[in-house]
Amino acid sequence: MSTETGAAAGxxxxxxxxxxxxxxxxxxxxxxxxxRSLYSQTLRGSFGLGRSAxxxxxxxxxxxxxxxxxxxxxxxxxAAPGTTKLPIKYTSFAIYLQAVIGLFIAAQAPQAxxxxxxxxxxxxxxxxxxxxxxxxxxxxxxMASAVFxxxxxxxxxxxxxxxxxxxxxxxxxxxxxxxxVSVLLLSVxxxxxxxxxxxxxxxxxxGVAAVIALLTITYGAVTTVQGIAWSTGSEGAVPYLGLxxxxxxxxxxxxxxxxxxxxxxxxxGPGAGIGVVYLLVVLALIAGSYAVLMRRYRRVGL
Amino acid sequence: MYDPxxxxxxxxxxxxxxxxxxxxxxxxxxxxxxxxxxMFAGADDQVASDVLGGFAIATMVPLIGVIAGTGAIGPEIxxxxxxxxxxxxxxxxxxxxxxxxVAIAVTMVFSxxxxxxxxxxxxxxxxxxxxxxxxxxxxxxxxxxxxFLLLGTVSRHAVVLGLVYxxxxxxxxxxxxxxxxxxxxxxxxxxxAEKTGGNGAITSDVGLPLATVLLAVVTVAATWYAGQxxxxxxxxxxx
Numbered sequence: 001m002s003t004e005t006g007a008a009a010g011x012x013x014x015x016x017x018x019x020x021x022x023x024x025x026x027x028x029x030x031x032x033x034x035x036r037s038l039y040s041q042t043l044r045g046s047f048g049l050g051r052s053a054x055x056x057x058x059x060x061x062x063x064x065x066x067x068x069x070x071x072x073x074x075x076x077x078x079a080a081p082g083t084t085k086l087p088i089k090y091t092s093f094a095i096y097l098q099a100v101i102g103l104f105i106a107a108q109a110p111q112a113x114x115x116x117x118x119x120x121x122x123x124x125x126x127x128x129x130x131x132x133x134x135x136x137x138x139x140x141x142x143m144a145s146a147v148f149x150x151x152x153x154x155x156x157x158x159x160x161x162x163x164x165x166x167x168x169x170x171x172x173x174x175x176x177x178x179x180x181v182s183v184l185l186l187s188v189x190x191x192x193x194x195x196x197x198x199x200x201x202x203x204x205x206x207g208v209a210a211v212i213a214l215l216t217i218t219y220g221a222v223t224t225v226q227g228i229a230w231s232t233g234s235e236g237a238v239p240y241l242g243l244x245x246x247x248x249x250x251x252x253x254x255x256x257x258x259x260x261x262x263x264x265x266x267x268x269g270p271g272a273g274i275g276v277v278y279l280l281v282v283l284a285l286i287a288g289s290y291a292v293l294m295r296r297y298r299r300v301g302l
Numbered sequence: 303m304y305d306p307x308x309x310x311x312x313x314x315x316x317x318x319x320x321x322x323x324x325x326x327x328x329x330x331x332x333x334x335x336x337x338x339x340x341m342f343a344g345a346d347d348q349v350a351s352d353v354l355g356g357f358a359i360a361t362m363v364p365l366i367g368v369i370a371g372t373g374a375i376g377p378e379i380x381x382x383x384x385x386x387x388x389x390x391x392x393x394x395x396x397x398x399x400x401x402x403x404v405a406i407a408v409t410m411v412f413s414x415x416x417x418x419x420x421x422x423x424x425x426x427x428x429x430x431x432x433x434x435x436x437x438x439x440x441x442x443x444x445x446x447x448x449x450f451l452l453l454g455t456v457s458r459h460a461v462v463l464g465l466v467y468x469x470x471x472x473x474x475x476x477x478x479x480x481x482x483x484x485x486x487x488x489x490x491x492x493x494x495a496e497k498t499g500g501n502g503a504i505t506s507d508v509g510l511p512l513a514t515v516l517l518a519v520v521t522v523a524a525t526w527y528a529g530q531x532x533x534x535x536x537x538x539x540x541x
Binding site for chain 1: 324327328331335338339342343346349352353356357360361362365368369372373376377380459460461462465466469470473474
């Protein structure tokens with residue numbers, strides 16, 4: 001076929017330069033399409049879909065654990081006679097299972113960005129009609145969606161269970177909506193922090209450790225200090241200390257605005273006043289991690 | 303059994319620019335917390351025990367163990383540069399042993415030293431609490447390093463697996479299922495601390511003889527098996 005088109009090219013002298021490659025004249029799907037593909041690939045990839053069986057094990061296991069725990073809670077609530085509501089609040093679920101969520105982010109955030117950096121495929125992405133902002137937006141949105149699926153599914157299971165158990169519809173729906181809002185906030189915050197840590201370290205293993213350090217170590221530190229502040233009689237300091245770790249931030253916001261019960265020592269969560277500070281810090285962290293990612297990718301490969 | 307060149311390369315890999323940052327941040331955080339707590343609450347044995355047991359031994363030591371243990375060999379296997387090391391006339395168990403020594407040294411320096419400093423800051427070694435937790439950190443460093451070095455040779459998801467062990471098994475199951483505590487490096491090392499500390503200052507769920515035996519067995523077995531794994535190491539591309 002190449003000989004035909006080559007021969008058709010005209011004069012003898014030009015033949016050597018025309019070996020018959022044809023220009024692409026199909027539809028060009030453009031920037032939005034590329035961004036959407038990047039989003040769906042990353043989202044699927046974070047649950048191991050479209051990747052090897054081995055890489056499905058961990059995310060699916062974590063997802064299974066989340067759903068299983070929710071299902072058990074529902075089963076217990078329905079089986080026990082005379083219950084009128086679930087044994088835990090929708091908002092408490094993610095706080096209880098934060099270790100699972102942390103592991104998911106730690107394992108999947110580096111998966112989403114570190115490998116692109118390490119194998120230097122980022123410049124290849126940018127040779128497509130996407131901009132740096134598109135890449136960051138797609139990865140951020142995909143990671144947040146993945147965490148939202150992980151944390152939202154059990155809340156939905158709890159809600160369906162509550163409705164099947166014929167608990168009060170109005171109350172349950174209201175609490176469910178509050179739970180979903182808190183989970184959404186948590187997903188975006190955690191995805192942002194996880195991606196920032198992962199994007200700073202091209203080594204996958206090291207990114208995992210950095211993410212888990214950010215999420216767990218700060219939580220361990222904050223709860224330890226909170227416990228001490230509580231037991232030594234400086235209860236006033238407890239809500240302020242919660243500002244220093246991601247999960248206690250979410251805890252504080254949902255305690256102040258979403259009717260949750262705080263896991264702080266003595267249930268001493270922030271009131272509406274400090275709650276505003278919590279909300280501002282959360283929003284600042286989300287915006288900050290987005291800005292850091294934009295800045296990080298402005299330089300890569302250029 | 304100890305190869306200085308392998309050790310030097312491993313030190314450099316572990317303490318390279320960014321990697322060292324996280325190793326410095328964690329101990330610094332512990333010291334900062336210790337200073338803050340001392341200023342808020344004053345010297346108190348129970349508080350000191352809470353901070354050292356709850357934060358230093360339960361979260362900091364395992365995490366540094368994971369970073370040092372898997373970091374000593376994981377990245378090399380991951381990017382395939384381990385073949386250059388394996389091609390040299392150095393026996394595989396020697397490589398593992400050297401890397402283990404390096405990992406132990408790094409873990410000890412970055413976990414036991416800050417634990418001691420934090421303990422001294424918190425209550426000036428009252429009831430031997432600082433020394434007891436430092437001993438626990440030292441012993442735990444050895445076992446964690448051996449365990450996570452083995453993980454590094456077995457799986458390319460070593461860091462995640464190590465964290466699953468440290469966070470899910472020791473922290474989550476350990477607090478819910480009493481039996482899980484018997485199989486936890488943290489409790490074994492606390493058993494040694496229990497003997498050193500004042501009466502009732504530190505408690506462990508495992509007896510001292512059992513803990514010592516288990517620690518020794520885990521360390522030796524993990525090191526031996528890691529050497530065996532390295533002898534038959536298959537290099538696979540990134541999936």
